[in-house]
Amino acid sequence: MKHLFPGHFKDNETDLKRAWKNSLFVFDANILLNLYRYSDETRKEFLRILDKIKDRVWLPNRAVEEYLSSRVDVITKQEKAYNDTIASIEGLKSNLDNTRQHPFVNSQVKKAADAAFDSLCEDLKKNKEVHTSRIFNDTIQEEIAQLFEKNVGEPYEKDRLEKIITEGEQRYKEKIPPGYKDASKFDGSEVFTEKCKKYGDLILWMQVIDKAISSKKGIILITDDKKEDWWLKSSGKTIGGQPELIKEFKDKANKPFHMYQADLFLKLATANLGEKVSEEMVEEIREVRRRDILESRRVKETQIKNDDETMLIEAYKRRRHKERDYVKQKANLLMKLKGLENDLAFFNKKKSLFIENMNLNEEANLFNDEYENLMKQYEDTKKSLSNLRIDYNRYRHMIKPVEWFQKQKLKSYDEEDD
Secondary structure, eight states: OTTTOGGGSOOOHHHHHHHHHHSEEEEOHHHHHHTTTSOHHHHHHHHHHHHHTGGGEEBOHHHHHHHHHHHHHHHHHHHHHHHHHHHHHHHHHHHHHOTTTOTTSOHHHHHHHHHHHHHHHHHHHHHHHHHHGGGTSOHHHHHHHHHTTTOBOOOOOHHHHHHHHHHHHHHHHTTOSSSGGGTTTTTTOOOHHHHHHHTHHHHHHHHHHHHHHHHTOOEEEEOOOOOTTTEEEETTEEEEEOHHHHHHHHHHHOSOEEEEOHHHHHHHHHHHTOOOOOHHHHHHHHHHHHHHHHHHHHHHHHHHHHHHHHHHHHHHHHHHHHHHHHHHHHHHHHHHHHHHHHHHHHHHHHHHHHHHHTOOSHHHHHHHHHHHHHHHHHHHHHHHHHHHHHHHHHHHHHOOOHHHHHHHHHHHHHHHHO
């Protein structure tokens, strides 16, 4: 059973230790980018541990591309985080400075609090300057480059990428991991580089498998990607790597495969590499990931709101057009009905004259045919007016409130981010 469903069974302790002793350690782009989000102490410790295993670390070419293309954006966002924190502290200090508002605050306590606030803001401003300078003088980038100098995979040729993209289209339709959660990215784009971004996870995955085959080694993949096309989840808890991924790796490379998020990788490094890792460091890494999830949710909520506003504006325009069309058609039909009613009244009067004069000749028969045709037009017009009202009322009730759309979209995003 285990060899048929390897993704559903954990390795025993002996196999796990063997994997940590012999496998290559492969890192995703998000692990490198998170180094910019860690404190100096945590980042140094993380890189120190990687340096201990530098003969067995490796970066897929796709991971390096994503890291380099996102590096400046991450630095800029961290600068904003510094600014927001400083503004919050200065705002709190300003509130405490209003003694009329806080007459109960002891002056000595207030003085100590002010000094602490000033010291904290000064320290944050210094750190912000150092962090921002990395846009042009990035010591973290240099450390990463030095650590992985000879341990980066070669890029795929264009024809290989095109084959992966073609395969990816079918995999995404069938929700075969990884990457199908990115199916909506750059959807419909014919730009080749954007197609590669859409299938970036799949390209990386193929590079990982190819590396295992060429090196004849197992792989330990470290990624902070949180999507369910990488991880098996249940009730908001991450159980382990997607079983489909593990089976595909075993089928193609026939080597051990494990995947961890950064915090679990460091905890296991204590037992398997003999490295001491503090619980504070592990907790900081978890907190960075939690903040990233919250920020991703905030961005998604903003996007949903913007999308819904655009959608509602377009729906409102369509509804107004429908209303104007309805009013116009209704007026025309009512006018036609009025004319037909007048014609029918005239024909009824004429019919009475025919009967009164007993003029039941061929002309009377023609009159009856014309009268029946007029009655048919009248009934058809009434039916058209009724159908118009039904269609309009059905259309009005099709437009749901914005809260309904937001709830449905956020529900799907919540399932993705759990």
